[in-house]
Amino acid sequence: xxxxxxxxxxxxxxxxxxxxxxxxxxxxxxxxxxxxxxxxxxxxxxxxxxxxxxxxxxxxxxxxxxxxxxxxxxxxxxxxxxxxxxxxxxxxxxxxxxxxxxxxxxxxxxxxxxxxxxxxxxxxxxxxxxxxxxxxxxxxxxxxxxxxxxxxxxxxxxxxxxxxxxxxxxxxxxxxxxxxxxxxxxxxxxxxxxxxxxxxxxxxxxxxxxxxxxxxxxxxxxxxxxxxxxxxxxxxxxxxxxxxxxxxxxxxxxxxxxxxxxxxxxxxxxxxxxxxxxxxxxxxxxxxxxxxxxxxxxxxxxxxxxxxxxxxxxxxxxxxxxxxxxxxxxxxxxxxxxxxxxxxxxxxxxxxxxxxxxxxxxxxxxxxxxxx
Amino acid sequence: xxxxxxxxxxxxxxxxxxxxxxxxxxxxxxxxxxxxxxxxxxxxxxxxxxxxxxxxxxxxxxxxxxxxxxxxxxxxxxxxxxxxxxxxxxxxxxxxxxxxxxxxxxxxxxxxxxxxxxxxxxxxxxxxxxxxxxxxxxxxxxxxxxxxxxxxxxxxxxxxxxxxxxxxxxxxxxxxxxxxxxxxxxxxxxxxxxxxxxxxxxxxxxxxxxxxxxxxxxxxxxxxxxxxxxxxxxxxxxxxxxxxxxxxxxxxxxxxxxxxxxxxxxxxxxxxxxxxxxxxxxxxxxxxxxxxxxxxxxxxxxxxxxxxxxxxxxxxxxxxxxxxxxxxxxxxxxxxxxxxxxxxxxxxxxxxxxxxxxxxxxxxxxxxxxxx
Numbered sequence: 001x002x003x004x005x006x007x008x009x010x011x012x013x014x015x016x017x018x019x020x021x022x023x024x025x026x027x028x029x030x031x032x033x034x035x036x037x038x039x040x041x042x043x044x045x046x047x048x049x050x051x052x053x054x055x056x057x058x059x060x061x062x063x064x065x066x067x068x069x070x071x072x073x074x075x076x077x078x079x080x081x082x083x084x085x086x087x088x089x090x091x092x093x094x095x096x097x098x099x100x101x102x103x104x105x106x107x108x109x110x111x112x113x114x115x116x117x118x119x120x121x122x123x124x125x126x127x128x129x130x131x132x133x134x135x136x137x138x139x140x141x142x143x144x145x146x147x148x149x150x151x152x153x154x155x156x157x158x159x160x161x162x163x164x165x166x167x168x169x170x171x172x173x174x175x176x177x178x179x180x181x182x183x184x185x186x187x188x189x190x191x192x193x194x195x196x197x198x199x200x201x202x203x204x205x206x207x208x209x210x211x212x213x214x215x216x217x218x219x220x221x222x223x224x225x226x227x228x229x230x231x232x233x234x235x236x237x238x239x240x241x242x243x244x245x246x247x248x249x250x251x252x253x254x255x256x257x258x259x260x261x262x263x264x265x266x267x268x269x270x271x272x273x274x275x276x277x278x279x280x281x282x283x284x285x286x287x288x289x290x291x292x293x294x295x296x297x298x299x300x301x302x303x304x305x306x307x308x309x310x311x312x313x314x315x316x317x318x319x320x321x322x323x324x325x326x327x328x329x330x331x332x333x334x335x336x337x338x339x340x341x342x343x344x345x346x347x348x349x350x351x352x353x354x355x356x357x358x359x360x361x362x363x364x365x366x367x368x369x370x371x372x
Numbered sequence: 373x374x375x376x377x378x379x380x381x382x383x384x385x386x387x388x389x390x391x392x393x394x395x396x397x398x399x400x401x402x403x404x405x406x407x408x409x410x411x412x413x414x415x416x417x418x419x420x421x422x423x424x425x426x427x428x429x430x431x432x433x434x435x436x437x438x439x440x441x442x443x444x445x446x447x448x449x450x451x452x453x454x455x456x457x458x459x460x461x462x463x464x465x466x467x468x469x470x471x472x473x474x475x476x477x478x479x480x481x482x483x484x485x486x487x488x489x490x491x492x493x494x495x496x497x498x499x500x501x502x503x504x505x506x507x508x509x510x511x512x513x514x515x516x517x518x519x520x521x522x523x524x525x526x527x528x529x530x531x532x533x534x535x536x537x538x539x540x541x542x543x544x545x546x547x548x549x550x551x552x553x554x555x556x557x558x559x560x561x562x563x564x565x566x567x568x569x570x571x572x573x574x575x576x577x578x579x580x581x582x583x584x585x586x587x588x589x590x591x592x593x594x595x596x597x598x599x600x601x602x603x604x605x606x607x608x609x610x611x612x613x614x615x616x617x618x619x620x621x622x623x624x625x626x627x628x629x630x631x632x633x634x635x636x637x638x639x640x641x642x643x644x645x646x647x648x649x650x651x652x653x654x655x656x657x658x659x660x661x662x663x664x665x666x667x668x669x670x671x672x673x674x675x676x677x678x679x680x681x682x683x684x685x686x687x688x689x690x691x692x693x694x695x696x697x698x699x700x701x702x703x704x705x706x707x708x709x710x711x712x713x714x715x716x717x718x719x720x721x722x723x724x725x726x727x728x729x730x731x732x733x734x735x736x737x738x739x740x741x742x743x744x
Contacts, residue, residue, distance in 0.1 A: 024622035123622040183606035183630040184598065190631045191594045193624065194638070198587035200572055215570035222563045223595050226556065231690070234555035240661060248659055250396035250495040252565065252651065256658065258555040259562045266566070279624065286628065287620055289612060318603070318690075 007140055008037045010063040013102050016135045026122035030111065033136045034095035034102015035059050038078070039086030041142065048142040049084055049368075050133060051093040052150030052157035054354075055224075055281055056273055058101040061093040062086075067101065067272055076356055077149075083365035084149065088372075092140065096157070097132040098124040098280040106205065106276035118276060119205030126153070126288045130160045134168070144168050147368055151175035151353035152320065153281070156288050159328065162307040163290060171308040171371050173364055176317050176353045178324035179298055179331070180289035185319065188227055189282035192220030196275050205276050217275040218266030225265045230316035230349030234258060291331075298331035305332075309339040310367040312353075312360060319350040340367055379512055380409045382435040385474050388507050398494035402483065405508045406467035406474015407431050410450065411458030413514065420514045421456055421740075422505060423465040424522030424529035426726075427596075427653055428645055430473040433465040434458075439473065439644055448728055449521075455737035456521065460744075464512065468529070469504040470496040470652040478577065478648035490648060491577030498525070498660045502532045506540070516540050519740055523547035523725035524692065525653070528660050531700065534679045535662060543680040543743050545736055548689050548725045550696035551670055551703070552661035557691065560599055561654035564592030568647045577648050589647040590638030597637045602688035602721030606630060663703075670699065671706035681711040682739040684725075684732060691722040712739055 007014075013034050020031040036059045041048060051061050051074065058065065062072040062079045078084045084091055095103040098121070106121035137145070148158040148169055155177025162172045178185075199216030201207055226234075238258040242248065245255065254260040294300035309332055313325035322343045332339040344359045346352040353360065379386075385406050392403040408431045413420060423433050423446065430437065434444040434451045450456045456463055467475040470493070478493035509517070520530040520541055527549025534544045550557075571588025573579055598606075610630040614620065617627065626632040666672035681704055685697035694715045704711040716731045718724040725732065 026622070119624075123624075180612065182603065183610040183612065183628070184601075184603045186612070186628050187594075187598045187606060187630050187634055190626075190628075190634055191591060191598065194587075194594060194635070195567055195570075195591045197624075198567075198571065198591055215566075219563060219567045219570055219591065222559075222566060226559045226563065229556075231554065231556045231693070234559060238555040240552065240555065240558070240664075250398070250659075252491075252495075252569075252655065254562075256555070256558050256562075258559050262559055262562055263566070283624065287622075292612075321603070 010036050011060075011066055011102075012036060014136060014139055016132070016139075020132070020135070022122050023125045023127050024123055028104060028122065031097065031132060031135075032102065032104045032108070033097070033132050034099070035136055036061065036063050036093050037140070038062055038091040039089050041090040041140075045141070045143055046146060047088065048090045048092060048137070048145050050137070050145050050148045050161070051078060051084070051091060052133075052148060052154035053093065053096065054150070054152035054154050055285065056269070056278070057154070058099065059093045059095045060101070062091070073354065077361065077364065083361050083368060089146070090142070092137065092142065094133050094136055096129040096281065098129070098277060098284060100274035100277040103132070105274065106280055107208070107274045116208040118208065121276070121280065123283055124280060125284050126156050126160050127164060129284065130157055130164050133157070134165060144170060146371065147171040147173055149173040149364070150177070152177055152350065153285050156285065159290060160288075162305055162309070163301050166305055166307060169307050171310070171368070173310045173312070173367060174328065175312040175360065176314055176320050176350055178320045179301075179328050180291060181286050182324070186286045188224060189286055191223050192282060193279050195219040195223065196279060202275065205279075207275070212270065213275045214270040217270045217273065217278060220278060221269040222262045222266040225262060227319045228349060228351045230318065230347060232316060233347050233349050236347060298327065299334035302332055302335035302337055305335055305337045307337065308367075308371060309337055310363065311339060311341045312363060313343045314346040314349070314352040315343060316347050317350045317352065382408050383432075383438055383474075384408060386508060386511055388504070388511075392504070392507070394494050395497045395499050396495055400476060400494065403469065403476045403504060404474065404480070405469070405476075405504050406471070407508055408433065408435050408465050409512070410434055410463040411461050413462040413512075417513070417515055418518060419460065420462045420464060420509070420517050422509070422517050422520045422533070423450060423456070423463060424505075424520060424526035425465065425468065426522070426524035426526050427657065428641070428650070429526070430471065431465045431467045432473070434463070445726065449733065449736065455733050455740060461518070462514070464509065464514065466505050466508055468501040468653065470501070470649060470656060472646035472649040475504070477646065478652055479580070479646045488580040490580065493648070493652065495655055496652060497656050498528050498532050499536060501656065502529055502536050505529070506537060516542060518743065519543040519545060521545040521547075521736070522549070524549055524722065525657050528657065531662060532660075534677055534681070535673050538677055538679060541679050543682070543740070545682045545684070545739060546700065547684040547732065548686055548692050548722055550692045551673075551700050552663060553658050554696070558658045560596060561658055563595050564654060565651050567591040567595065568651060574647065577651075579647070584642065585647045586642040589642045589645065589650060592650060593641040594634045594638040597634060599691045600722045602690065602719060604688060605719050605721050608719060670703035674704055674707035674709055677704075677707055677709045679709065680739075680743060681709055682735065683711060683713045684735060685715045686718040686721070686724040687715060688719050689722045689724065
């Protein structure tokens with residue numbers, strides 16, 4: 001059935017019927033959701049897993065990214081013989097609302113004007129992303145999810161799924177994430193946004209007819225990229241090693257390998273990402289605070305939950321440190337939820353969840369199988 | 373004598389005679405050094421203390437900054453009744469070479485062209501800064517220093533003084549600093565430099581006839597400022613508190629207090645600092661590695677030293693963490709130097725050395741008095 005059902009497969013897109021109500025009160029018509037699916041839905045519909053991506057990720061979890069030609073960004077976790085396996089699971093991955101690889105975002109055409117929305121696109125939230133995913137799952141005929149799995153901003157979506165749709169989520173795997181954005185997290189995002197907005201090519205977000213604000217976006221990416229790595233990881237990988245030279249140049253070239261690496265990170269990012277999307281998605285995470293509707297009591301957000309949770313943090317992750325994971329776990333305990341927590345030893349900082357981390361795979365595999 | 377000797381007092385400037393040889397091999401003629409002095413030199417010349425400033429500091433340690441009208445940046449440490457007291461000490465503070473408040477830097481006029489140097493100013497190093505200070509001390513008639521005291525980049529200069537002029541320095545107080553710049557330190561500086569260079573107003577550094585690259589410099593400052601604070605400090609000071617509103621705006625205003633604070637830090641910085649100076653001074657710290665001339669053996673840099681050292685770090689300083697301080701201390705121990713080390717408990721991150729930190733003052737006071 002699946003082979004001939006055009007809803008399923010790589011690099012798909014759906015236009016949601018009707019008007020999409022956003023958390024801000026604004027509305028969007030004709031919302032599009034870019035997505036991929038792998039595997040097949042069981043007859044009883046019980047094997048669906050939703051993968052949520054991080055800030056600059058996309059739906060190409062385990063399929064080639066058509067924009068970059070690169071393999072999927074989480075093939076270490078999702079694929080044959082992996083913890084999330086198309087042979088056993090029906091896997092759905094979407095591009096978040098506000099994104100730039102298939103879902104509606106600021107680069108989408110505003111039907112009212114025929115031009116890209118730019119900064120007239122409404123501000124979206126993690127909840128809006130989750131609700132767009134839920135609408136897609138309705139379209140796909142997925143009633144309940146065996147699990148929602150995500151790292152970083154993907155973990156926020158996973159946690160929010162359990163709050164927004166407690167009856168549709170049997171398990172949540174939240175990796176390297178937090179139930180709220182900290183002041184430091186917001187500060188780094190604000191630096192990135194200011195870097196983009198300081199670029200004259202940004203033009204208030206209306207840059208689609210001209211060159212994009214590539215320099216500002218590259219700086220934003222560079223600043224953010226440092227927060228994805230650990231001090232020890234940077235020292236181990238680069239230290240003070242020089243790039244293609246034996247002596248410093250007494251100049252402003254990229255003398256040090258770490259400079260060269262960062263510049264490359266910035267430059268390659270602008271080829272694949274929309275600057276306005278970066279503004280909107282960072283804003284969505286800044287606004288994320290699951291406890292806010294409950295006067296700061298996070299446990300109240302999870303009251304009565306029947307969902308099982310796995311919370312995973314990494315020792316060297318200073319963007320979403322273990323203290324934030326423990327806060328989630330304490331709240332879940334207070335809500336009498338079933339929760340597994342593990343802090344994994346890794347020198348790779350926040351990025352550990354994207355890397356070859358066998359311990360993480362073992363934890364996720366064991367947790368998912370326990371629910372099958 | 374001092375009252376009538378124009379060499380001494382607030383807001384002074386000297387032009388060094390002859391040609392100044394830089395570590396890079398380049399030379400500068402007519403180097404100027406901006407400085408202030410407080411107190412009077414003892415008859416035996418034994419009470420002189422040199423204060424070295426951090427990245428964006430200046431010579432106005434305990435005197436009003438004529439540019440901003442603000443009190444000196446280290447009046448908590450330097451002043452009547454303070455550990456460094458003009459009643460007991462002859463205190464000298466300079467603007468570093470490469471700076472923008474009186475010492476020669478990229479904003480200075482190149483006598484060869486009659487226009488500001490801009491990026492034709494030669495790259496300078498911490499050692500160059502130290503040598504310019506030594507030349508100033510020659511001019512002031514100060515042969516030996518009772519102590520060199522500095523935090524952050526000032527601590528680098530203090531350490532380098534003991535290496536460059538072992539016979540002129542009886543004691544070093546190195547606070548919140550390192551004997552080398554780490555990969556992460558370099559990475560953050562590179563982000564700041566790229567932000568400045570991405571600003572079209574930078575114009576390859578030749579912006580003196582037009583508007584300065586204020587937007588880029590503000591972004592650089594914002595990114596750096598986060599590294600001066602701690603995650604816990606940001607959470608305690610701002611958390612997720614909103615700025616002048618009870619609900620988020622669903623927009624890109626500074627909804628959060630931490631955003632408003634950061635924007636202010638960026639904007640106020642551009643009023644007092646030259647963007648090219650920021651490039652040069654960050655580069656000088658990137659190049660700093662006392663062990664480099666000794667195949668990475670830091671102890672060799674201090675071999676035979678008779679200088680006493682006090683090394684102070686702060687628990688929440690992640691820019692120059694305690695591990696870097698311990699590395700200095702281990703090297704000094706290996707060199708049989710006299711060294712005191714203390715890690716002070718503070719939630720204020722790297723900035724702790726600039727704040728009201730009574731424990732730091734007690735340590736510095738006790739250490740200096742032990743040498744008198």
